[in-house]
Amino acid sequence: MSDSKIITNAPAPEGIQGEGFFAGKLSDVVGMARANSLWPLPFATSCCGIEFMATMASHYDVARFGSERMSFSPRQADMLLVMGTIAKKMAPILRQVYEQMAEPRWVISVGACACSGGIFDTYSVLQGIDKIIPVDVYVPGCPPRPEQILDGIMRLQDLVRSESVRRRSSPEYTELLASYNIK
Numbered sequence: 001m002s003d004s005k006i007i008t009n010a011p012a013p014e015g016i017q018g019e020g021f022f023a024g025k026l027s028d029v030v031g032m033a034r035a036n037s038l039w040p041l042p043f044a045t046s047c048c049g050i051e052f053m054a055t056m057a058s059h060y061d062v063a064r065f066g067s068e069r070m071s072f073s074p075r076q077a078d079m080l081l082v083m084g085t086i087a088k089k090m091a092p093i094l095r096q097v098y099e100q101m102a103e104p105r106w107v108i109s110v111g112a113c114a115c116s117g118g119i120f121d122t123y124s125v126l127q128g129i130d131k132i133i134p135v136d137v138y139v140p141g142c143p144p145r146p147e148q149i150l151d152g153i154m155r156l157q158d159l160v161r162s163e164s165v166r167r168r169s170s171p172e173y174t175e176l177l178a179s180y181n182i183k
Contacts, residue, residue: 027165034078034104035161036066038153041077041101043094046084048111048143055146065153074100079156080133081149085113086126098133099182103168106160108152109135112142134176 044052055062062068071077074097086094098107109129112118115138117127129135136159139152167173177183
């Protein structure tokens with residue numbers, strides 16, 4: 001092959017392109033790299049976890065979106081997927097897992113139970129994980145189909161791609177974490 005071509009899955013950000021060079025904003029390139037290499041940490045407790053397993057399987061293949069490496073260590077993940085019913089006794093553990101994740105970190109709430117408590121309007125079930133940690137994307141359904149989970153991941157990729165590199169050190173973000181009593 002005499003003429004080499006770069007094959008990418010993601011479109012190049014706005015910039016000046018030519019043979020052998022590309023000029024653009026660093027924040028756009030960093031956003032594109034972050035969006036296409038999200039390492040998920042599944043926190044699955046019920047039937048939504050089974051749907052997520054189907055999403056990871058070959059038929060739906062979440063690896064197409066750069067998320068093929070499941071991380072079961074919070075220190076090596078940047079996308080927390082909370083799936084299923086979260087009991088109030090589990091809330092401190094979920095919060096601890098979130099706090100152990102390095103910045104930048106994003107959260108997807110998968111299923112009716114994680115989003116709002118679902119059909120379990122009882123004293124022991126947390127009525128939405130957004131009571132204890134900030135959520136970036138909500139995926140509704142009981143349980144949501146794998147296509148919906150993939151759509152949630154793609155929406156998070158759009159958010160990450162357009163996020164400023166300095167957002168995490170902004171006063172607004174610090175205020176958001178302070179409202180959850182997270183340092």
